[in-house]
Amino acid sequence: MSSVNQDKQPKKDTKFRGWLRTIDSLKVMKWVVYLFFFLFLVLPLVSVFLVSFTGQPVNLLGSLVNPDIMATNIERLSNASFEHYSLLLGGTYFSALQNSLALAIGVSILVILMCIPLAYAFARTTMPYKKTLAALCTIPLIVPTFISAAGFIIMFGRTGWVNTMYQSLGFDGVLIDAYSMTSIVLIQVFFFFPFALWPMVAAFKIADISLEEASNNMGAKNWSTMVFITFPLAIPGIISAALLIFTVSFSDFGTPIILAPDGLNLIVVEAYREISGFFNWAGASILTIVMVAVAAIFFWLQRYVTKNMDYGTLSGKPKGTKLNDSKIVTRSLLVFTILVLVLPMSAIFSVLLQSFATTWGTGLLPRGFTMDHYATVFTRSGDNILNSILLAGGALIISVIVATLVSYFVVRENTSKLDFMSSIPLIVPGIALGIAYIQTFNTAPLQLTGTAFLLIVAYAVRRMPYMIRSTMGTMMAIKSDIEEAAVNLGASKLVAIITVVGPLMLPGIAAGSILVFVTVIKETSITVLMAPSDWAPMSLMVFQNLLRGEVYTASAMAMLIIVLVIILQTAANKITKNSLY
């Protein structure tokens, strides 16, 4: 809106004004976005990179203003060496990388296959109980990884109730070995699928119905139309979602660490061990760099594949939407959806039971039931609930604004740099990012460590990729003529984006918001490092309870988070009028 003010001021200082006139509001926003990423992403990441040589903190901003810090930093840098890179030559890291890739690719494929029917069901059919199921399908997201893995163990552990029942049916051994790669895959698939589901729902949502009609008209049965028209048009969204799952699985260490199968060897676990167990910053940085490189390759692949898929199906000749109401289709999708939900819901149910348990030993059921844990939670953490909402809300606002702009720049102006840059945080382990933040913003000129603001920014940066992934798919479906019309009618590009592109992206934004909000609410790795004590959110309490071995209180807290998110989500749906399902 800079143009507004300029137009009103008296016309003097023409040279400067002339220069000003060449800037449109969108350009300004672009600079703001770049500045944001530079400060809160590039700078911390560069320090991560430097740390891989020094093994010690590097404070770049501080060095600029404080000669002392400059001196220490220079000294640290002068001791820099490639020594730590020899880590990479060891066989374990290479096999860790292989394992991680196999796991992440496998999980992505499974999740995508599972989500295609689900997404179709939510976006394009009149499946019964859609709203309830939609709410249930977001719950797995809300559950902190530690809790979901714990829930899984309550079910499938050696003394877990599923196995107890299994054995009482006369079988030997266990149904699924809880401490195995199989169960890691299962947990990741069934608890991470909403990451892909909602962006994919958005992608299906925005399709042009008349194309499907045309296909049917030319003799294609419904399934062929699905396979050859609906599905390919949603591919940009699907690939985007697959990438999301890939990175989430690739960088998840909660599940593997809790389940801890024999010979567990994943790159993110290694990075986590280096930094958490042994404070080997250099090693962790190097592994982080490797992970970022891997992510880069996959991003490049994604862009390469979707390069020519700027289909722009949402055109300026608007058409209504129509939902598939074939009984066979909706019924079978209903059954499928329920099947998908069985595992996560039982795990959550187990956590629920645990939250009411006095203690739960080897028996099928807890030894006794009590409300004490909830009482503890409520007396101890009333404030934490509010903190969580405020922090997550703040992060959400930042990510909506930045993600909308980034998607726009990426799709319309082909700035893939931004796309890649903004997606790096997906891969960087939370603890590495948190540490990078602390060292970067620990001193003047930008002393932000310990403020709620920095925590919000960190949340936003870390979770924004979810938003970007899901808005990007929608953005690609919006034909540029609509936006051109807005500009033609006098709106600056920025205003056109806010008033026309933004609302059309609502399905994508809604999908992304769920992901961002929920994952911020449960975020722990950054929270633990950065949350100021008077801003401690619920997730921190869950984590601390776990740390103290107070699993029952942690479960109660986790249930509380779940309930809270469901309430908020319902409210949000009311307000946005269900733009998603």
Added chain:
Amino acid sequence: GGNGDEGNEGGGSVSVYSPETPEMTEELAQAFEEETGITVNVSYAGTNNLVNQMIAEMDNPQADVWYGGGGILPFESAIEHGFIEPYTPEAVSDWDVYENDIKVRHEDWMWTGVEVFVLGLVYNTELVDEDELPETWDDLLDERWENELQMPNPAASGTATLLVLSQLMEKGEDEGWEYFDQLYEQMNAMPDSGGAPSQATGTGEAEMGVGFDFMAYQMQERGETVDFHVPENTPILVNPVSLVENGPNPENGQKFIDFMLSEQGQEIKADWKHIPMDPNVESQSPLTLDELQDSAMDLDIDWVVDNYDDVRNQWRERYQ
């Protein structure tokens, strides 16, 4: 967080980073506040988080005192990173480096022990009879325990690395690794977190797990059916406190450390089932320093510190 709030009526404030039970540190803090009028801000998080945070804050430290970390290993590595500084508390200035075969302070007073931790076995009393309990660490190889044990993963946890180091030191490299080849087969899982095996024992996922004494006793108090068993010749360590280098309130920090080592401070620890350093304070734990004397391993801490990374890497090479 944890930046010292300036301008309190008393003597200002002190910022303490501690991974120990917050209720306990809170109690310590309150007692200290009453005594001195200095406000205490306790930041609670896992040891690794706190250490990483302190490393990251090195250019502008926010903490004054760091207390606790499941033994001395994190403190030793902190010396390497250089974010703690020496301080000799008045009350214990007469301590030798080793007391009763236990290293109780750093040679240069970089850290000072405030309580004693014992590495041993946490077991589920519903699943394990008392007379079955292994006498020695070697007895763990008995087929009774096949797939019933858990220990933390030495590739991640200091607690477990301690066990590995102690056995290697005891048995020598070759025999030591042979022992672990077999022990590895006995485990049903090796979680990364030091406390996880104890938790698993509580729920019956494992019958017995490797852990520290206080873990078992605290769980016991919550009503879990677990108990702690000390095998022969086991590593016994102190849990230290240190002054953070260039902290915002160094004098208050020193006062807080003094307080921790005072009788009053030691009593609070004893109440929380930690074994106190001060022989005048009665231990509330079933274990006492005197009894432990026999089980204590002759642990060469310097050797441990020197071989730490090496052993961990070897473990990784062997078992992953």
Added chain:
Amino acid sequence: MGSVQVKNLVKKYDKAIALKGVDLDIKEGEFYALLGPSGCGKTTTMRCIAGFETPTSGEILIGDKVVNNVPANRRNCGMVFQSYALFPHYNVFENVAYSLTIRDLYSGSLGQRIKTFGRLMSKRLGKPTKEIEKKVQDALDYVELGHLADRGVNELSGGQQQRVALARALVMEPSVLLMDEPLSNLDKKLRNTMRTTIRKIQQDLKITTIFVTHDQEEAMSMADHVAVMRDGEIVQMATPTELYSNPKDPFVADFVGSSNIYKGQVLKKNEKGNTVVKITDEIVLESETHTDKSEVEVLVRPEGIEIIREASTPKTENVVEAKVKVSTYLGPTIRYDIELDGMDVMVEEEFQPNTALYKEGDIIKVHLPSERVLLI
């Protein structure tokens, strides 16, 4: 098998009633044009026939079979969409080949089907069969787009896209062909060619065709029958000539060609058997139309009015004086808006290079031949 019958078709939307009871009876192989003002329900009617809208009530029969419950893909109705509806992920060739490839997918051996499936997923997974190649190329050549077969559909101009949509529907040789303004974005030349092409294919294959157009000339020149719609209802169905010379009401008359329409009073029949109608006190006209009414609508088409120049033989009956208000040049013709005893009248005259044009304010004499004066 390709006849189409629509019985009392009603379609209600939330906010509007689009069709209020449409009846159509189209014989096999007939070419029907659907004509009517914007928003009168043409597209909706088509969409109901094709199976994209569920009628609120009414029956649709294709070849004697009620198809209300037959899904769209089994109706074998080719359709050219008003919005083109080209598949953006396929190129021009693939778009046109789609229906043929889909057909292959549902027949043949498993191996062939798998191959066809692959081809539908990506052109890199297989070559189209010779037969498809030929048919598609022919269809594209028909619409003069043979050279753009490999172009992405997003890289075409509006008219080119429309022609792809047309080729795509023609290539499937449907039993009923529905076309929703398939030529609206083409220039006149191309449109003429396309008309001939469509008409030829339609005749060759005897495809029952329903053609929506907003262009009465197009409707007249192509169709066997024309149905004129208004406000969700069919007003008149007739052959083009009949429609033009015997419109059922002023709306139709006006719609199928621009007209001057006035209210008139029937005075008497004169000696020649012509009806004498009074429009204003000054203007009394004779018409050859026979009527029993006493109040009628008098209709004179602009090109039915003759401007009498000096050279012409004087005619007495139905000759009136008028004042030129506007003259508009239309290429082959000139249109004069003239004032005739206070009434606005449109006159169209063929353009002759060496005839002087009248200007605003000129007073001219016009003749309204009795055989061109219609009474409705």
Added chain:
Amino acid sequence: MGSVQVKNLVKKYDKAIALKGVDLDIKEGEFYALLGPSGCGKTTTMRCIAGFETPTSGEILIGDKVVNNVPANRRNCGMVFQSYALFPHYNVFENVAYSLTIRDLYSGSLGQRIKTFGRLMSKRLGKPTKEIEKKVQDALDYVELGHLADRGVNELSGGQQQRVALARALVMEPSVLLMDEPLSNLDKKLRNTMRTTIRKIQQDLKITTIFVTHDQEEAMSMADHVAVMRDGEIVQMATPTELYSNPKDPFVADFVGSSNIYKGQVLKKNEKGNTVVKITDEIVLESETHTDKSEVEVLVRPEGIEIIREASTPKTENVVEAKVKVSTYLGPTIRYDIELDGMDVMVEEEFQPNTALYKEGDIIKVHLPSERVLLI
């Protein structure tokens, strides 16, 4: 300030050159029609002027100012998109009100701006001002859509959508108005009304207007000047009359009206000063056109050919015998495709209800008046 100049505009795409050097010079307040076959680059030219495409080379001036680097929203060019480009999330009223609301957003007090912003985000967040309400309602009434103001744009018929697009561009009273086939989906009646409306608004506000159409009649009747494009180049720019009577080449001649074009050899000038041209051995015609060439293109428009019936006075010069091949009824006129010494010729005759129609195979006599025979 509203003149438009385009100098040597070139636009290359990856796979095609859309514009090969277009020059236009449009005075303020002029109404220019852009005419040309599908795919010739009309839309691309418009998009370059409006600022949506960056020209590969060339300059664009609006009101003496080079605007190549001026962003689209500052050019004040209203545009009616070929694809309508309606905002699907706004209703009809909001679509049309958009430009006015945006204007409000850029002026007024902060409080008002916030209100306006709210209104843009959701209609629940505020009422439009009286002034906007009135202007929008007027614009909608102009395009006969006043009653649909509250309808969602996806609940409109194609023609209704197009009219919303038109109203949306008109309401902003731009200094340059670009219209890309704004009437293509309307029926003739409505189109005539719209033409008058557009023309009236254009005249009232003196808006420089560029109008793309595929309909030469539309171009002829509305425009002050017509530019004919082919293959990314302007072929001829002229007033409608000039274009029709003095086409620069056969392409233009053919494009602005259907034509019979043949190659001919100039034989001599005869006593009347007419040029005598030989087309075939049998057919030798006289033309009033003066020419210096010896090889020419001979052009006779279908309506320039007269069919000689018994009653007519016999004319000797330029009278030939021919055979009727097809007769097509076009409403006001009849078209005969006839064969004339092996050549295909189109003849158009006014339809007279009581004149017999010729049928296939009939032998007729036609007269090609020398003043209607053009030599190019």
